[in-house]
Each structure stands twice: as C-alpha cells, then as structure tokens.
Amino acid sequence: MEGSSPLVAASSDGDRSSSEGELTVANGAAVRDGEKREDETPMEAAGAVGFSISRLDTLSALRLNRTRPAADTELRYLHLLWQPSELLQAGRSSPGKITSNRVRRLGRARRNMGPIGKDLYAVKRLREAANSNDIDTVRRLLEEDTDPCAADDKGRTALHFSSCNGNESIVQLLLSYGADPNQRDSLGNTPLHLAACTNHVPVITTLLRGGARVDALDRAGRTPLHLARSKLNILQEGDSRSIETLRGEVTQIIQMLREYLNIMGQSEEREKLEHISNQLQNTRTREQVDEVTDLLASFTSLSIQMQNMGDR
Known part of the structure; x- marks a missing residue:
C-alpha cells in the first residue's frame, strides 16, 4: 500500500469511517503539497482541498458542515x-x-x-363623498382622521372634487382639516384651477383665504384675475338674471378680488375696489348694476396688465 495514493487507501479500507477518510485526504494533500510546493498560494490550496471534498459522498459533506x-x-x-x-x-x-x-x-x-386596506377604503370614500356633495359623510370621515390630502391614481384629492363642483361648504371643511389648496393632480391642476375652469367664484375666494397661490395658472394659463374678467364678460352678455342675482354675483367677484389684492398687498388698488363696492351697494336698477359691472371689468383688466408687467 506504500505506492497507492492516500485517496485510494482511504476508500478501500473497510475499517475506517468516511470521516476518517476525509481526514486522511486532507492531511495527505496538506503533507504532499507542503513537501512539493512551498510557494503555493492560498487560492491554489483552497482549490485542491475543494476538489478532494467534491469526491466525497453526501454524508461526508454533511459531516464537514458544508451544507x-x-x-x-x-x-x-x-x-x-x-x-x-x-x-x-x-x-x-x-x-x-x-x-x-x-x-x-x-x-x-x-x-x-397594518390597517392599510381600511385606510385606502376610507380615503376613497372621502373622495366619493366630496364628489357627490355628501358633507355629512365628509365630516364623519375627517373626524375619524382620514387623510384629506390622499389622492387617487390621477392625483385628485377630495378638495379637487369639491372645488370643481363648487361646493364651498365642503371646501371650507376640508381646508379646516388640513387639506392642501396647492396640491396638484397628474395634469398639474390645483383645486384653484378647477374652480377657475368651472367659474365657481365663492370657492375661489375660499381657496384664496385658505392659502391657495394667487400666481397659480390653470391649464389655460389663467389666474384668478382672468377668472374674474371672464365672469364679468358673462354677466355683461346675459340678460336673464334679475337685479338681485346680478348684484350678488358681482359682489362675489368683488370679494374674490378683495382677497386677491390683500394677498398681493396692493393697498391703492384695494381702495379703488372698495369704492366700486360702495357704488354697487347703492344701485337700484339694472342699468346702475351694469355700470358698476363695466367699471369693475375695467378695473380687473387694468389689474391683469399690472400683473403681467410685474411678471416680466
């Protein structure tokens, strides 16, 4: 057996266990490598040992704690x-x-x-209630700590829906619970944009009071001043409204412009607007209201020009 290799000797000896054969292989390889290749690198030595281990059976590998x-x-x-x-x-x-x-x-x-599924249902229900003008459900969900800023897959919040619908009461309720008036949907529209597109002047006023940016542009590039001018054009062209209705709508536009000028800090323009408002309160006929409307339209157009010059 002197001429046989250690591996053959270990595998042919029936009295030895497989674990002993492994030790023989390891020791034999170590002795042989140590005698013949003193300059062997650690990576080469590891490769030699790995080759010997791959020849062992599964039980030997388990005993070597390899797996x-x-x-x-x-x-x-x-x-x-x-x-x-x-x-x-x-x-x-x-x-x-x-x-x-x-x-x-x-x-x-x-x-x-976590209660993620419950939260998702609650915020979805909040948006649906705002869209359907269900203020009782909106209030109940907000009292249950439902997030008013949660958006759907298109980025729309409950405030977007209520602003588009012109529901001033729900808009005010959402703002009081921390809804963001400057949050944009996937198209870049804030609640102010949607209120501008649908000509809901009271909602515009409420949003401005709640912190909506006065320089925000809707998809058509309009600011609240542009909205006021468009609304005045509609009032000037329509003849079906009663004097009370017309006076009320002009008053809403004046209130919106008042909030706008307060935010912009334009004191002189605000004084002119108050003068127009006083004139409106003294109107008694449709012609007098139309005169005030024309004056307010001219004032608004001038304010738009001043804003454009300021942007430059």
Whole structure:
C-alpha cells in the first residue's frame, strides 16, 4: 500500500469511517503539497482541498458542515414565513446588507399586519363623498382622521372634487382639516384651477383665504384675475338674471378680488375696489348694476396688465 495514493487507501479500507477518510485526504494533500510546493498560494490550496471534498459522498459533506448554514437559512426562512412578527424583528436586528428581497418581504409583512386596506377604503370614500356633495359623510370621515390630502391614481384629492363642483361648504371643511389648496393632480391642476375652469367664484375666494397661490395658472394659463374678467364678460352678455342675482354675483367677484389684492398687498388698488363696492351697494336698477359691472371689468383688466408687467 506504500505506492497507492492516500485517496485510494482511504476508500478501500473497510475499517475506517468516511470521516476518517476525509481526514486522511486532507492531511495527505496538506503533507504532499507542503513537501512539493512551498510557494503555493492560498487560492491554489483552497482549490485542491475543494476538489478532494467534491469526491466525497453526501454524508461526508454533511459531516464537514458544508451544507448546514444553507439548510439552516432555508428552515429559518420557512419558519419566519409563518411568523411575520419575527420577520420584522429579524429585519431590524440582523447585521449586514439588506437585500431587495428582504425589503419586499418586510413590506409584505407590514401590509398584512397594518390597517392599510381600511385606510385606502376610507380615503376613497372621502373622495366619493366630496364628489357627490355628501358633507355629512365628509365630516364623519375627517373626524375619524382620514387623510384629506390622499389622492387617487390621477392625483385628485377630495378638495379637487369639491372645488370643481363648487361646493364651498365642503371646501371650507376640508381646508379646516388640513387639506392642501396647492396640491396638484397628474395634469398639474390645483383645486384653484378647477374652480377657475368651472367659474365657481365663492370657492375661489375660499381657496384664496385658505392659502391657495394667487400666481397659480390653470391649464389655460389663467389666474384668478382672468377668472374674474371672464365672469364679468358673462354677466355683461346675459340678460336673464334679475337685479338681485346680478348684484350678488358681482359682489362675489368683488370679494374674490378683495382677497386677491390683500394677498398681493396692493393697498391703492384695494381702495379703488372698495369704492366700486360702495357704488354697487347703492344701485337700484339694472342699468346702475351694469355700470358698476363695466367699471369693475375695467378695473380687473387694468389689474391683469399690472400683473403681467410685474411678471416680466
């Protein structure tokens, strides 16, 4: 047996166990390599040992603990799948880099354990109630801490829907619970834009009081001043409104312009507007209201020109 290799000797000896044969291979390889190749690098030595181990049977590999860490990891993973709380704790305490797979698993565990589904239903119900002018449901959901800024897949919030519908009461209620008057949808429209497109002057006034940006442009490039001018044009062309209705709509436009000028800090323009407002209060006939409307239209056009010069 002196001429035989250590590997053959170990495999042919029936009295020795497989573990002993592994030690013989390892020791034999180490002795032989140490005698013949003193300059062998650590990587080469590792390759030689790995080749010898690959010739062993499965039981030998298990005894060398080559597969135990992987097996333990798989069993531990299967165990944690049934206990998401331990998975979250493991994700916080385990050292090392957090892989994308672990992040996804943690996210799934959190979604399964948290009231996310309930929250999604509540914010969807809030938008639907605002769109259908159901102020009681809107108030109840807001009192239950439903997020008023939650948007749908198109970026629209409950404030967008109520502003578009011209429901001033719901707009005011949403603003009082922290709705953002400058939040934009996927097309870039704020609630102010939607109110401008639908000519809801009272909602414009309420949004301006709630902090809406006065320089925000809608899709047509219009500011609140442009809205006021367009509304005045409609009033001047229409003959079907009664004097009370006409006076009320002109008063709304004056109120909107008053809020606008207060925000802009234009004191001189505000004084002129107050003079026009006083004239409106003293009107008694349709012709007098039309005169005030013409005066207000001229004032608004001049304000738009001043704004354009300021933007330049």
